[in-house]
Amino acid sequence: MTFxxxxxxxxxxxxLPLYQQIERALAAAIESGDLPASTRLPATRxxxxxxxxxxxxxVTAYAELAAEGYIASHVGRGAFVLDRIAxxxxxxxxxxxxxxxxxxxxxxxxxxxxxxxxxxISFAPGMPATDLLPADAYRLALNTVLRRDGPEILQxxxxxxxxxxxxxxxxxxxxxxxxTGRDRLFLTSGTEQGLALVMRTVLQAGDRVLVEQPTYMHxxxxxxxxxxxxxxxxxxxxxxxxxxxxxxxxxxxxxxxxLTPTFHNPTGVTMPLERRQYLLxxxxxxxxxxxxxDVYRHLWLDEPPSPPLRALDAADNVIYxxxxxxxxxxxxxxxxxxxxxxxxxxxxxxxxxLDVTPGELHQRALHHYLQGAQFVEHLHRLRxxxxxxxxxxxxxxxxxxxQDCTWSLPGGGLYLWLKLPEDGPSATxxxxxxxxxxxxxxxxxxxxxxQEPGASHSLRLNFVLHPPAVIADGIRRxxxxxxxxxxxxx
Amino acid sequence: MTFxxxxxxxxxxxxLPLYQQIERALAAAIESGDLPASTRLPATRxxxxxxxxxxxxxVTAYAELAAEGYIASHVGRGAFVLDRIAxxxxxxxxxxxxxxxxxxxxxxxxxxxxxxxxxxISFAPGMPATDLLPADAYRLALNTVLRRDGPEILQxxxxxxxxxxxxxxxxxxxxxxxxTGRDRLFLTSGTEQGLALVMRTVLQAGDRVLVEQPTYMHxxxxxxxxxxxxxxxxxxxxxxxxxxxxxxxxxxxxxxxxLTPTFHNPTGVTMPLERRQYLLxxxxxxxxxxxxxDVYRHLWLDEPPSPPLRALDAADNVIYxxxxxxxxxxxxxxxxxxxxxxxxxxxxxxxxxLDVTPGELHQRALHHYLQGAQFVEHLHRLRxxxxxxxxxxxxxxxxxxxQDCTWSLPGGGLYLWLKLPEDGPSATxxxxxxxxxxxxxxxxxxxxxxQEPGASHSLRLNFVLHPPAVIADGIRRxxxxxxxxxxxxx
Numbered sequence: 001m002t003f004x005x006x007x008x009x010x011x012x013x014x015x016l017p018l019y020q021q022i023e024r025a026l027a028a029a030i031e032s033g034d035l036p037a038s039t040r041l042p043a044t045r046x047x048x049x050x051x052x053x054x055x056x057x058x059v060t061a062y063a064e065l066a067a068e069g070y071i072a073s074h075v076g077r078g079a080f081v082l083d084r085i086a087x088x089x090x091x092x093x094x095x096x097x098x099x100x101x102x103x104x105x106x107x108x109x110x111x112x113x114x115x116x117x118x119x120x121i122s123f124a125p126g127m128p129a130t131d132l133l134p135a136d137a138y139r140l141a142l143n144t145v146l147r148r149d150g151p152e153i154l155q156x157x158x159x160x161x162x163x164x165x166x167x168x169x170x171x172x173x174x175x176x177x178x179x180t181g182r183d184r185l186f187l188t189s190g191t192e193q194g195l196a197l198v199m200r201t202v203l204q205a206g207d208r209v210l211v212e213q214p215t216y217m218h219x220x221x222x223x224x225x226x227x228x229x230x231x232x233x234x235x236x237x238x239x240x241x242x243x244x245x246x247x248x249x250x251x252x253x254x255x256x257x258x259l260t261p262t263f264h265n266p267t268g269v270t271m272p273l274e275r276r277q278y279l280l281x282x283x284x285x286x287x288x289x290x291x292x293x294d295v296y297r298h299l300w301l302d303e304p305p306s307p308p309l310r311a312l313d314a315a316d317n318v319i320y321x322x323x324x325x326x327x328x329x330x331x332x333x334x335x336x337x338x339x340x341x342x343x344x345x346x347x348x349x350x351x352x353x354l355d356v357t358p359g360e361l362h363q364r365a366l367h368h369y370l371q372g373a374q375f376v377e378h379l380h381r382l383r384x385x386x387x388x389x390x391x392x393x394x395x396x397x398x399x400x401x402x403q404d405c406t407w408s409l410p411g412g413g414l415y416l417w418l419k420l421p422e423d424g425p426s427a428t429x430x431x432x433x434x435x436x437x438x439x440x441x442x443x444x445x446x447x448x449x450x451q452e453p454g455a456s457h458s459l460r461l462n463f464v465l466h467p468p469a470v471i472a473d474g475i476r477r478x479x480x481x482x483x484x485x486x487x488x489x490x
Numbered sequence: 491m492t493f494x495x496x497x498x499x500x501x502x503x504x505x506l507p508l509y510q511q512i513e514r515a516l517a518a519a520i521e522s523g524d525l526p527a528s529t530r531l532p533a534t535r536x537x538x539x540x541x542x543x544x545x546x547x548x549v550t551a552y553a554e555l556a557a558e559g560y561i562a563s564h565v566g567r568g569a570f571v572l573d574r575i576a577x578x579x580x581x582x583x584x585x586x587x588x589x590x591x592x593x594x595x596x597x598x599x600x601x602x603x604x605x606x607x608x609x610x611i612s613f614a615p616g617m618p619a620t621d622l623l624p625a626d627a628y629r630l631a632l633n634t635v636l637r638r639d640g641p642e643i644l645q646x647x648x649x650x651x652x653x654x655x656x657x658x659x660x661x662x663x664x665x666x667x668x669x670t671g672r673d674r675l676f677l678t679s680g681t682e683q684g685l686a687l688v689m690r691t692v693l694q695a696g697d698r699v700l701v702e703q704p705t706y707m708h709x710x711x712x713x714x715x716x717x718x719x720x721x722x723x724x725x726x727x728x729x730x731x732x733x734x735x736x737x738x739x740x741x742x743x744x745x746x747x748x749l750t751p752t753f754h755n756p757t758g759v760t761m762p763l764e765r766r767q768y769l770l771x772x773x774x775x776x777x778x779x780x781x782x783x784d785v786y787r788h789l790w791l792d793e794p795p796s797p798p799l800r801a802l803d804a805a806d807n808v809i810y811x812x813x814x815x816x817x818x819x820x821x822x823x824x825x826x827x828x829x830x831x832x833x834x835x836x837x838x839x840x841x842x843x844l845d846v847t848p849g850e851l852h853q854r855a856l857h858h859y860l861q862g863a864q865f866v867e868h869l870h871r872l873r874x875x876x877x878x879x880x881x882x883x884x885x886x887x888x889x890x891x892x893q894d895c896t897w898s899l900p901g902g903g904l905y906l907w908l909k910l911p912e913d914g915p916s917a918t919x920x921x922x923x924x925x926x927x928x929x930x931x932x933x934x935x936x937x938x939x940x941q942e943p944g945a946s947h948s949l950r951l952n953f954v955l956h957p958p959a960v961i962a963d964g965i966r967r968x969x970x971x972x973x974x975x976x977x978x979x980x
Binding site for chain 2: 015017019020054056060063127130131133135138139142143146148150151152153154155156157164167170171174181182189190192193196218221222224325329330331332333352353354355356359360361362371
């Protein structure tokens with residue numbers, strides 16, 4: 001062994017934590033071959049003593065190296081350096097190596113991790129593009145309000161939220177055709193907390209709800225284990241099949257339908273105006289609550305979408321959720337719910353009990369950012385960039401994927417829905433080959449409540465995450481992966 | 491009328507939103523007498539047209555003026571200026587004017603609002619002192635990580651949280667005597683979300699839990715309406731009466747006991763070591779989970795407190811929650827839960843579903859802040875200042891309150907518990923007089939599950955919110971209020 005771990009030079013004054021300094025030194029030695037495959041790393045206790053650090057620091061460094069595929073730890077035998085080939089063969093943690101283990105839980109977590117691996121072009125995560133976030137403008141906004149408001153901004157805020165931000169949202173909603181007051185607007189720490197708030201407040205064990213099939217996977221998560229019975233409403237190329245709805249309402253008497261009528265997740269489809277109107281009539285007749293998830297509204301590419309259900313809803317049956325995570329700043333975690341009058345008091349009580357109001361600093365910074373023209377300008381730039389990315393994806397699919405693939409033509413949002421030929425490899429077997437070739441996506445079955453035909457041969461592609469050239473490269477890899485997977489079939 | 495509202499000069503370039511400009515102009519005119527009592531304000535629609543603003547802007551300005559007591563709106567009659575006396579007589583919104591309406595919900599909200607009224611010295615809210623927050627250091631930390639990490643810091647983070655912060659917390663816990671790994675540590679958006687996470691995951695409808703009597707009011711909120719049966723464990727001057735516990739366990743078979751053994755909210759009491767050890771033995775024998783709320787640990791004034799239950803817990807029965815809202819930064823909303831091994835997997839799944847991880851920006855800024863010596867230095871300064879404030883409160887109570895009042899002698903935390911003479915006015919009737927004289931507190935009954943003797947004649951004082959001279963002034967007012975209330979009794 002030409003490299004002695006005990007010789008690692010640690011600098012407590014470095015901004016990098018000690019465990020990372022250890023991790024990087026060892027990773028560099030492994031990469032350079034100074035620590036060859038199968039080398040046994042020193043045991044954590046004496047090694048920590050040699051380095052003059054806490055044992056937890058070394059344990060953490062080893063855990064990081066294991067997570068990155070550099071080493072493997074065996075209980076009772078210690079930690080060993082893996083060889084390059086073994087590293088390349090294990091791009092996924094064990095929990096995902098078997099398709100049978102792919103729960104939405106595990107997968108969601110992995111999508112976030114894959115997004116941080118530079119060797120994989122991932123179309124999988126449900127997030128906006130980092131390179132298109134208005135980071136500098138938001139940093140300015142943060143500093144402006146920090147200076148303006150002083151220490152008070154770091155205190156607890158009011159449960160209701162920061163009033164000027166509420167007013168700005170009320171004004172923005174008026175632009176969507178939605179009339180509301182602050183008293184019916186509930187700020188939540190991200191839109192997901194809004195969905196959770198509504199589901200906890202409005203539904204109880206034994207209730208039935210309808211969800212679109214396919215639907216947002218986190219909504220399925222929220223419902224599972226709650227004692228609430230979820231049933232699916234099939235969708236076609238124009239959104240939920242409202243022609244089937246009257247029958248389902250009579251049969252099941254559901255309390256609520258959760259849906260994303262505009263730039264749907266995962267399909268990218270938008271529901272036409274007539275369907276919206278028909279749905280609202282049915283809801284009024286059957287006293288059905290509609291939970292409208294509208295987080296993609298700002299992200300139209302070709303033309304502004306139809307008005308939200310909430311804007312067309314004379315009977316006051318629509319609970320509306322939206323937020324700024326997809327169109328502006330995921331990290332600010334600012335979402336909201338607009339409640340029908342009859343649910344206002346119950347939501348207000350639950351909102352305070354659950355304590356889900358976003359942090360005061362982000363509320364004030366967002367409010368400052370929303371003043372003036374910069375939000376409109378940001379959306380303008382974002383749409384131009386995302387339109388190019390969507391078009392690049394569609395071009396690449398036509399070029400590299402087999403002829404009998406079909407896909408949605410999203411007019412906005414983040415997602416395109418790809419259907420593989422039914423007689424070819426499934427999305428999960430394609431996934432294994434795709435990862436080997438350095439590309440990832442979200443297999444369609446994750447978005448299905450019931451596994452029906454089509455679920456296994458569909459997948460979701462987030463089209464905004466990469467510039468056009470990278471998108472083309474990723475889909476080229478995906479086409480090759482499909483050929484490999486198809487060739488491997490018995 | 492010498493003042494014409496239509497002449498208000500609005501400046502769209504002003505950083506103040508338009509509704510606030512309108513509100514301030516009208517408030518100034520009311521204060522100066524230019525708009526005398528009983529003047530009818532213009533109707534919102536024509537007024538908005540005159541000013542060239544959206545009607546919502548005027549409606550909002552009026553709502554603000556009404557909330558501040560300047561005007562009253564009557565449906566169908568419009569808005570009128572209130573006279574000074576009417577304003578002085580209605581310092582509280584209608585929801586709180588009748589003691590019977592004092593739910594914890596309403597009161598909590600009002601405590602936050604009262605804290606913003608300069609004419610009232612409030613000892614009521616459950617928050618740390620704004621003037622002692624390390625605002626400048628935290629602004630530096632925010633800017634450092636914003637520059638260091640770029641736009642990525644504004645993306646969604648990992649569900650698990652920011653790993654280096656988790657490591658820093660694991661290291662801090664080691665200093666408390668608590669051994670844990672990242673896998674059993676769950677970051678939550680504030681400690682309250684941690685309590686909610688545990689209650690949702692570990693308990694189900696029909697379960698019984700014990701809470702200290704009195705206890706943290708938000709814990710009672712979380713339990714109410716959940717179908718979980720809460721029972722009270724009486725407390726004395728050294729914390730929960732463990733001598734009564736064996737009987738209660740045999741009788742009720744509760745699943746969990748929620749408690750704050752160190753610098754208790756609301757009483758300020760700390761449980762001695764022997765009681766902790768006896769409690770842990772009982773818990774192990776009866777398979778009772780303990781939910782230990784330790785958010786006041788850092789705030790000791792005289793000597794470091796006994797180790798947390800979690801550090802003494804060989805049987806792994808203690809769920810531990812803590813955070814940085816009371817000792818550092820309420821607005822960063824960073825709390826956490828340490829789980830016993832047998833609850834780890836269930837908490838991990840619920841943690842991801844509920845999506846309660848704190849925002850990435852605050853996680854990274856807090857991590858940066860916790861490196862180096864500044865946190866230790868902050869705590870040092872904080873303790874010195876808060877010790878002076880506690881001592882000032884105790885001196886003032888001895889000077890201004892009636893002889894037969896008694897109070898706890900808190901060794902840390904935020905609260906002192908004051909018991910009024912049982913044959914004098916109750917805390918709620920004292921409250922009404924206190925507000926008139928410009929002082930506020932939290933009446934004791936809010937912290938009680940069952941209204942027992944003592945609840946009505948006790949109150950909580952937050953001793954850290956004001957400098958010593960203001961504390962003395964506030965308690966002087968409280969003493970006068972007590973005399974008024976006692977004199978008013980039949």
